[in-house]
């Protein structure tokens with residue numbers, strides 16, 4: 674659903690939700706238990722928090738549904754996160770299909786002594802809404818309110834097509 678002149682009316686409609694309604698941010702101080710002996714925070718710790726905040730955003734969008742993670746795109750940690758840094762995760766929905774949603778999570782590390790933040794990586798997480806019986810159910814449409822959100826939506830759609838193509842290829846490989 675693309676931008677409209679009557680956003681307020683659509684925002685109030687039960688059929689759609691805006692990107693802003695579900696976006697989330699979290700900040701956590703990294704502790705020795707999160708890191709290796711040289712002080713680098715484990716990738717798995719960061720991914721756990723990425724998964725948690727992506728699930729929260731998807732849940733806010735979907736409302737009454739069980740949310741599961743279907744996939745997480747491969748990602749690179751471009752900069753390290755150290756013990757004592759603040760890990761800042763900013764998450765928002767880019768794209769909604771039927772029961773599936775793509776949530777983008779930007780990962781920043783803040784050196785609290787120097788008040789400096791660096792972008793460590795970006796994760797794209799696909800989450801699916803399920804009913805009580807575990808069946809995928811439709812979630813609200815995404816209301817896009819500006820050109821940036823429209824562009825993000827289209828990029829998300831392209832990534833989703835690639836994911837689903839790869840899923841098909843893997844399925845066929847297993848069958849053969």
Ligand SMILES: CC(C)(COP(=O)(O)OP(=O)(O)OC[C@H]1O[C@@H](n2cnc3c(N)ncnc32)[C@H](O)[C@@H]1OP(=O)(O)O)[C@@H](O)C(=O)NCCC(=O)NCCS
Nearest residue numbers: 741742743744769770771772773774799801809836837840
């Ligand atoms: C995700 C899951 C519900 C998909 O079930 P399924 O039987 O393949 O269902 P469908 O093929 O109908 O797919 C449902 C939706 O998920 C999407 N989907 C399924 N696998 C996907 C993948 N690998 N990447 C992106 N989207 C995927 C489908 O495109 C579909 O989206 P749509 O409704 O928006 O069109 C199922 O694989 C599952 O329960 N996985 C385990 C989830 C889990 O426990 N995660 C925690 C980590 S272990």
